[in-house]
Amino acid sequence: MNIVFSKPAYGFHVEEFINQISKAMSKNSTTDFAEKAKDMLRQKTQVNNLFLTTSCSTALNAIALTLSQKFSGSVIVPSFTFTSTAAAFESVGFNIVYADVTEDTLCLDVNSLEQLRTEDLIAVVTTNYGGYVRNHEQLREWCDQNGVFMIEDAAHSIDSAFKLKTASVADFATFSFHSTKNLSSVEGGALVVNNIDYLDQILFSLNKGTNRHNFLAGKIDKYEWVGRGSNFMMTEFHSAILLSSLLEYPNVIEKRKLVWNNYAQKMTQLLENTDWKINPLSLKGETLGYHIFFALAPTAKIKKEMIHSMNLLDIPVQSHYPPLHLSLYGSRFSNLTLPVTESISDRIIRFPLHGDINQSQQEYILRTFENLLGNPANR
Numbered sequence: 001m002n003i004v005f006s007k008p009a010y011g012f013h014v015e016e017f018i019n020q021i022s023k024a025m026s027k028n029s030t031t032d033f034a035e036k037a038k039d040m041l042r043q044k045t046q047v048n049n050l051f052l053t054t055s056c057s058t059a060l061n062a063i064a065l066t067l068s069q070k071f072s073g074s075v076i077v078p079s080f081t082f083t084s085t086a087a088a089f090e091s092v093g094f095n096i097v098y099a100d101v102t103e104d105t106l107c108l109d110v111n112s113l114e115q116l117r118t119e120d121l122i123a124v125v126t127t128n129y130g131g132y133v134r135n136h137e138q139l140r141e142w143c144d145q146n147g148v149f150m151i152e153d154a155a156h157s158i159d160s161a162f163k164l165k166t167a168s169v170a171d172f173a174t175f176s177f178h179s180t181k182n183l184s185s186v187e188g189g190a191l192v193v194n195n196i197d198y199l200d201q202i203l204f205s206l207n208k209g210t211n212r213h214n215f216l217a218g219k220i221d222k223y224e225w226v227g228r229g230s231n232f233m234m235t236e237f238h239s240a241i242l243l244s245s246l247l248e249y250p251n252v253i254e255k256r257k258l259v260w261n262n263y264a265q266k267m268t269q270l271l272e273n274t275d276w277k278i279n280p281l282s283l284k285g286e287t288l289g290y291h292i293f294f295a296l297a298p299t300a301k302i303k304k305e306m307i308h309s310m311n312l313l314d315i316p317v318q319s320h321y322p323p324l325h326l327s328l329y330g331s332r333f334s335n336l337t338l339p340v341t342e343s344i345s346d347r348i349i350r351f352p353l354h355g356d357i358n359q360s361q362q363e364y365i366l367r368t369f370e371n372l373l374g375n376p377a378n379r
């Protein structure tokens, strides 16, 4: 049946755009795909200061480098996230403090922050797991009260909103356009700067530690080394792919929504009277990007066996993040127990989700899952 777990949708203009770059190169001239893609993204996300980067990880690196020039101390990150969320800050010397997530959102538990707060706290990073952004209002309030930065790892949530839109209230936010994400340029990312006090500094970091952007704007007559930075800007090739993907994106989201809603509807019935849970959040009021569809098994053992059995039947269901605080490198920063993170990580199963899953493939996935659930040991 050849079901794949995720599949990027690059749209129909990649070849044409790459040809344009190639022609421009032969004439020693340039193209403006980065500018066009940036403008489209700015309109889509309704933010002013958005910059394209080589990845979400390097966007986080640019934030960390910028803050490290002025501050030292601790940064709180959820343990249930990708390594880059924490690694960017650890790599420039910040002390990493892990927070737990809530069982209903799988996102940072803002109520746990009071206990984790230290005198030297600089920032709190939240990851919008599966596109959920419910904790933003409370987190913004907490960060304001405590005088710390709010940073949003929005790798999963280009389309999300719950009262507040993604990337609208954090001081800094980052998107990923990796090939596994809803919107992709194969590799790529974006950095949003809402705290304009740091706009110049962030641009220094993105521009190899130079004030080149001021030179290009005609504000200075030569540029020089002014701070910490590296080459974090997206190339024209990746920008061309991103632009083509952006043009296709409205169709992609409609298709993902159909697949996601079908899982949600069928699984709500299938899992009734079992100890499984699906995306526990009511979707009331939530705008989701339909990036991940997950279920939580009753136990780690049942999850492991379910993944194994489904994989044997060519259905590529997958687990997700192992807790950072238990990882080989990340465990050195903490000896805390984070019960929700550990339990979620033990029990989570993600189902194939992309715009090209057809009806018969999804029926096969759901029928197989239902058959395996027929065994009482799996419930």
Ligand SMILES: Cc1ncc(COP(=O)(O)O)c(C=O)c1O
Pocket: 055, 056, 057, 058, 081, 082, 084, 085, 127, 153, 155, 156, 175, 176, 177, 178, 188, 189
């Ligand atoms: C939450 C989160 N942050 C950051 C990243 C890293 O993104 P990138 O591959 O664009 O660096 C990922 C990758 O999957 C992620 O899931």
